[in-house]
Amino acid sequence: MDIVRSLVLFGLAALAEIGGAWLIWQGWRENRGLWWIAAGVIALGLYGFVATFQPDPNFGRILAAYGGVFVAGSLAWAVVVDRFRPDRWDLAGAALCLAGVAVIMYAPRGDAG
Template structure:
């Protein structure tokens, strides 16, 4: 159950962080305005709280593993929100990152 909870929290963190960064990008780079920027800042702040709910008590481990989730999530977000089409090297790299997440977070420890 902890693994499922942890994975769900990683997905929620990715939506908050990547979504927040995307909102700021839209507000500034696409000239959509301060409301978009403000919403992005709020989402980025929420990301910081989501990570604290991970069952593992080690900040470094959580953030290191989340880095892999961020890589894969960013590619997925780009596909959904911006029509980005990753090439095979993007996909391979994302899979390598997710394998790293699995090793860092879910390997048996004594």
């Protein structure tokens, strides 16, 4: 159950961070205005808060693993929202990152960590 909870939290964190950064990008680079930027700032703040609900108590481990989620999530966001077409190297890189997430977060550990 902790793994499912962790995966859901990683997904929520990715939506908040990537969505927040995208909103700021749209507000500034695409001249959509301050409301878009403000919404992005709020979403980025939510991202920071979501990570605190991860079952693992180690901030460094969670943030390191989230880096891999961010890579794959950014490509997925680009496909869905921006109609980006990743090539095989993008997909291979994202798969490697997600494998790293699995090792960092879910490998069996003894008491020593």
